[in-house]
Amino acid sequence: MIGVKKKYSIEQFISCERLVGVSISPDDEKILVGSDSSGVYNTYAVSRTGNDVEQLTNSQDNFMIPVGYFPDGRNFMYRSDQGGNEITHLYMQAEDGTSVDLTPGKEEKAEFQRWSRDDKHFFYESNVRDPRFMDLYEMDIESLKPTLLFKNEEGYYVSAISHDKKYIALHKPRTSNDSDMFIYTEEDGVKHLSEHDGDVQYQPVAFDLDSAHLYYLTDEDHEFQYVKRLCLTSGNSEVVAKENWDILTARFSPNHKYLYYYVNNDGKIEVKVIESETGESVEIANFPEGQISGLSISKSERYMAFLVNRSTAPANLYVYDFEAKELSCLTDTLNPEIDENDLVNAKVVHYPSFDGLEIPAIYYEPHLEDGEKAPALIWVHGGPGGQSTVDFSPMIQYLVNHGYAVLAVNNRGSSGYGKTFFKAADLKHGEVDLADCIEGKKFLIGTGRIDENRIGIIGGSYGGFMTLAALAFQPDSFEVGVNIFGVSNWERTLKSIPPWWEAARELLYKKIGDPYEQTEYIRSISPLFHAEKINKPLIVLQGANDPRVLQVESDDIVEKVKENGVPVEYIIFEDEGHGFTKRENQIKGYRAIREFLDTYL
Structure with a gap:
């Protein structure tokens, strides 16, 4: 006979804290994270040691989920919609708590892409010009003025921007099982990169530092998606990472020291980190059991923050120190009333x-x-x-x-x-x-x-x-x-x-x-x-x-x-x-x- 287990109320289960949206500050000292501990998702700053938590936004109705700190480490960006209408705007909140809507069009939906390498701009997508399609913009951090970089009139998805801003990688689905990838330059317009027959997926994910190679996902000649890279001058491609399950996405750390990718392993999401130069796996001792999400590597590339949840506990925030090879858990999100x-x-x-x-x-x-x-x-x-x-x-x-x-x-x-x-x-x-x-x-x-x-x-x-x-x-x-x-x-x-x-x-x-x-x-x-x-x-x-x-x-x-x-x-x-x-x-x-x-x- 199995011992009788305690029954819990729905209030006790919903009182478990949920975390989303992880980002490390430029000085490595704080981690932005979204938490619903107030009843609605707001943005919090957690010290890297986990000893200090500060609530930065105070919404009572609409979620305010962090995107990341601005390069100066003082202001930060968050995203929010109105009552679940999915028309998300990007906002900048200053140190004094005042916020600026960076994408204020009434029906404008905006999505953050990434920060520029010179720390003077960020890239984002917006449908303010045409409600049907997401154009790519660059916004100057000082003036907060946007510049249109790519006018999307054919229903492309913007996938990656090279660090020198010369190339914009695009992909476009034909069906749920078949897609193409393209590259855009101001001089030549849109160029098709993935001529093929039959159903094959192609999706760009990143350029390397010197804009010589495009990394992409494909299921070409394979049942599952894997990572390849394409040399933009020779047109030759090679396999970077291949598993017996789908690789969901791949990303570089800020200075490309590490490449990390998510693997969908039979209903469990795993993350693998490799050193870009050698291809060697980074082994992390005492890695917690569970599903990984929200991984973020600091600008210094010393720290990695991520969320781990398992079927019996909500996501907790972890930090890994690459130099000291130390792993720390900063939160305990399971309601203490629940065993x-x-x-x-x-x-x-x-x-x-x-x-x-x-x-x-x-x-x-x-x-x-x-x-x-x-x-x-x-x-x-x-x-x-x-x-x-x-x-x-x-x-x-x-x-x-x-x-x-x-x-x-x-x-x-x-x-x-x-x-x-x-x-x-x-x-x-x-x-x-x-x-x-x-x-x-x-x-x-x-x-x-x-x-x-x-x-x-x-x-x-x-x-x-x-x-x-x-x-x-x-x-x-x-x-x-x-x-x-x-x-x-x-x-x-x-x-x-x-x-x-x-x-x-x-x-x-x-x-x-x-x-x-x-x-x-x-x-x-x-x-x-x-x-x-x-x-x-x-x-x-x-x-x-x-x-x-x-x-x-x-x-x-x-x-x-x-x-x-x-x-x-x-x-x-x-x-x-x-x-x-x-x-x-x-x-x-x-x-x-x-x-x-x-x-x-």
């Missing part, structure tokens, strides 16, 4: 689907008494093309802590498992990927620990669509559905995507379907047009400011399902967008989900 031993470690599992294809998933089994069988949920990630990993999820741990097993399925079409797996659901969404999720029930039942008559389905965004698809197209498969801002009508969603997604519009049409040319098919996979078949209890959560899945998507499906006489609960957050960032809203929403499950599952 980590009461939580459940995520297990990476695989099971066969209807056609024999192996489906990866992340499994959480609650602590059970001998002979006890738990209710369970199939959890579907966002996307399409997203992935569930072994991150800490306060919502999942809350549900598991209260007796629910959770199987987070990485159905075909998920990223992280090779290009063949990734494109296996194209133009078959809500069909083969849904079948993979339903087959997950067999895995759950096969453990001998799950009540086969009490299995529900839950998901957000694309996962919310999959929840609705399961209830509408396979109405006997699950006992309940939890839809968190999910698409109910693909025809409307694909026609109303935000203007700044213009470069990805055709990509989505080729993956899901064209709402103008394939209307009948699009309606056939849209749950709203089949809502009369939904006969199981449903709860829906929605942000009123969501620019991706409009509130009307949830309004309509709730209204339709109510006509069936089925129990339906609906919660709208007026101050949220595509994802709930405020603690009070998370508490309300996640508590409502558990109460709904307690009632109907």
